[in-house]
Amino acid sequence: MNFYKRTALVCRQIPKGKVATYGQIAMLCGKPKNARQVGYALGHNLAGDVPAYRVVNASGILSGAAAFETPDLQKQMLEQEGIRxxxxxxxxxxxxxxxxxxxxxxxxxxxxxxxxxxxI
DNA sequence: TCAGTGACCAGAC
DNA sequence: CGTCTGGCCACTG
Incomplete structure (x- = not known):
């Protein structure tokens, strides 16, 4: 689906060492109200091969951490890039x-x- | 068709 | 800072 392809493209533009929010990505995809769909896409791998660990919610919380292979994987990936x-x-x-x-x-x-x- | 669900969000207080 | 509320919309059974 169009929106998910855009989601993938946007996610790949997040610079190393930075994180983006679901709403921010939805906005850049041209669908400012679809933040939930961004989460849905990442959770179901609909967005393809993208650095999903660089996406957090509007409060800066790693709301999807539980969906990774190990509980601390997202944290480790981020810290590896210098993110606190x-x-x-x-x-x-x-x-x-x-x-x-x-x-x-x-x-x-x-x-x-x-x-x-x-x-797309 | 329809209600339930979800890696969400802005606004009000 | 914090909590609560209403809104959001694609997807699913």
Whole structure:
């Protein structure tokens, strides 16, 4: 499906050492209200081969950590890239101020062009 | 057709 | 900071 292909393309643009939120990805896909579908796509591997570990919810919490092979896998992958992961009562959390991906208008325009070129 | 579900979110307080 | 609420929408049985 179109939306999921876009999800994959956007996820692959998340820079190493940064994390993006579900809403942010949905936004870049042109469907700002589909944050849940992004989570659905990643959870069911509908988005294909993408760095899903770089995606967290709007609070910076690794809400999908349980879906990885081992409970700590997502945390380890992120720390390996220099991202700080804190343990809180709510779960593993990231400081989005520090490690969040700040997309620029350039990023958005580039993506829009990629969608057009690939017809997705 | 329809209700239930989910790796969600913004707003109100 | 924190909790609660209503909204969101593709997918599924």
């Amino acid at each position: 992961v804190n343990r809180t009562e709510r779960g593993l959390q990231i400081d989005l101020k520090r490690d969040g991906w700040k997309n620029t208008m350039e990023d958005a325009l580039w993506l829009r062009n990629e969608f057009e070129v690939r017809g």
